Amino acid sequence: xxxxxxxxxxxxxxxxxxxxxxxxxxxxxxxxxxxxxxxxxxxxxxxxxxxxxxxxxxxxxxxxxxxxxxxxxxxxxxxxxxxxxxxxxxxxxxxxxxxxxxxxxxxxxxxxxxxxxxxxxxxxxxxxxxxxxxxxxxxxxxxxxxxxxxxxxxxxxxxxxxxxxxxxxxxxxxxxxxxxxxxxxxxxxxxxxxxxxxxxxxxxxxxxxxxxxxxxxxxxxxxxxxxxxxxxxxxxxxxxxxxxxxxxxxxxxxxxxxxxxxxxxxxxxxxxxxxxxxxxx
Numbered sequence: 001x002x003x004x005x006x007x008x009x010x011x012x013x014x015x016x017x018x019x020x021x022x023x024x025x026x027x028x029x030x031x032x033x034x035x036x037x038x039x040x041x042x043x044x045x046x047x048x049x050x051x052x053x054x055x056x057x058x059x060x061x062x063x064x065x066x067x068x069x070x071x072x073x074x075x076x077x078x079x080x081x082x083x084x085x086x087x088x089x090x091x092x093x094x095x096x097x098x099x100x101x102x103x104x105x106x107x108x109x110x111x112x113x114x115x116x117x118x119x120x121x122x123x124x125x126x127x128x129x130x131x132x133x134x135x136x137x138x139x140x141x142x143x144x145x146x147x148x149x150x151x152x153x154x155x156x157x158x159x160x161x162x163x164x165x166x167x168x169x170x171x172x173x174x175x176x177x178x179x180x181x182x183x184x185x186x187x188x189x190x191x192x193x194x195x196x197x198x199x200x201x202x203x204x205x206x207x208x209x210x211x212x213x214x215x216x217x218x219x220x221x222x223x224x225x226x227x228x229x230x231x232x233x234x235x236x237x238x239x240x241x242x243x244x245x246x247x248x249x250x251x252x253x254x255x256x257x258x259x260x261x262x263x264x265x266x267x268x269x270x271x272x273x274x275x276x277x278x279x280x281x
Contacts, residue, residue, distance in 0.1 A: 022051035023231045026063075026071035028142060029169045031214070032056035034189040034258055040247040044238050050231050058141030058169070066090060066217075069224030073232040075216050077142035077187075082215045091217035092229070097239050098248050098259040099213040102146055103191060104204035105174070106132075106183040114183070120207040121154035131162040133182040137173050138165030142212075147185045150209065174200075187212060189258040213262060216240075239263070 031037050032054055041052045055065060059076040066074045067090050075097065076082060085091045104114060104123055112132040117123035127134055136158070137144040151158050164182070166173045170190040177184045178198040186194075191202065216239055218232040238244045240263035249261045 021049055021231075022053055023072040023228050023235065024053050024055060024070070025073050025075060025232075025235070026055045026057065026061075026065045027075040028059055028062065028077060028214075029056050029171070030077070030143070030187045030190050031075060031259075033169075033171060034193055034253060036189070036248070036251050036259055039251045040239075040244070043247050044235055044244070047238065047243075048234055050234060052235065058137070058139045058143075059145065060140030060142075066219050069219065069227065071219060072228045073216065073218045073235060075214060077212055077214045078145045079213060079215065081142075081145065082217060085217060090220055090223055092220050092233075093217065095216045095236050095240050096262045097214050097216045098262045099211060100188050100259050101205060101212050102143065102185055102210040103188050103202045104183065105177065105186050105191060105200050106203045107181045108199050108201045110203050112183065114204045117204055120150050120204065120209050123204045124150060124154045124156060127183055128156055128158070128162075131160070133162050133164065133180065134158065135173050135177045135180070135182055135184040136163065136165045137170065138167045139169065141169070143170060143185060143187055146210075146212070150185070153209070189253065192253040192256055192258060214259070 027037065033056070037054055041054070045051050055062070055071060057065070059078045059081060062071070062074050062076050063081055063085055065071050066085070074091070082094050086094050104120070106112070106114060112126045112130055114123035114126050117126060136147055164176070166176055170186060171194065173184060174186060174190070174194050175196055178196050178200050181199055216236045218229055218236055219227045221227045221229040245261035245263055248259050249257065251257070251259060
């Protein structure tokens with residue numbers, strides 16, 4: 001009997017260990033839906049043997065998941081919230097990983113004339129001057145947080161029938177905008193992969209305030225002892241390594257470099273400089 005139990009343990013233990021060799025990453029819909037994580041994470045797993053289970057939600061929800069100890073690390077895109085997460089002791093350190101930008105989408109006819117705007121705030125002022133209908137995610141995501149910051153900078157408190165809050169992800173909000181032919185703010189990566197563009201187009205981009213950096217943070221095991229901090233740190237180290245940065249740089253959507261490596265001097269390795277202009281913050 002003892003021999004049988006030993007053999008059962010011997011032959012099953014490696015499989016149990018392999019199954020448990022994973023971390024939970026709370027990240028954004030933009031990183032998951034764009035295909036980026038499906039592109040880069042298998043490379044990390046092949047190198048380390050650590051699997052990554054992704055929970056793709058808005059940035060605000062990802063931070064709440066991590067605060068509750070239900071993730072080992074986060075990859076999100078709202079710098080002020082990320083810095084607060086670390087300052088409050090929930091995260092160990094924020095690592096710059098990559099960036100892209102936000103773009104203002106709207107009907108090709110551009111009734112508000114935002115193509116002629118010089119600044120993102122001016123584009124919003126033009127939208128409210130009509131007013132033209134604007135779709136907001138309204139979901140506390142990184143995109144929603146940026147949008148609210150832009151309205152505040154423009155001196156506008158959006159409200160009324162022209163301002164539609166979907167409470168949904170980027171894809172659902174884009175679908176609503178395409179159906180109603182209205183304006184909205186999107187991250188560029190999601191827009192590129194969006195297949196239901198209809199009569200929508202990018203009408204405004206390039207303002208420095210639309211810069212969109214992504215940060216990686218390991219959840220602090222001092223707050224949640226069960227967190228797999230070492231394995232999560234291994235992913236962070238790989239993301240900012242030359243190999244990880246090149247993997248990010250090599251990812252393309254319809255030939256376009258959707259995310260630009262941003263880990264210090266490694267940001268220059270393999271980056272398409274036309275797609276990834278110098279950081280503006």
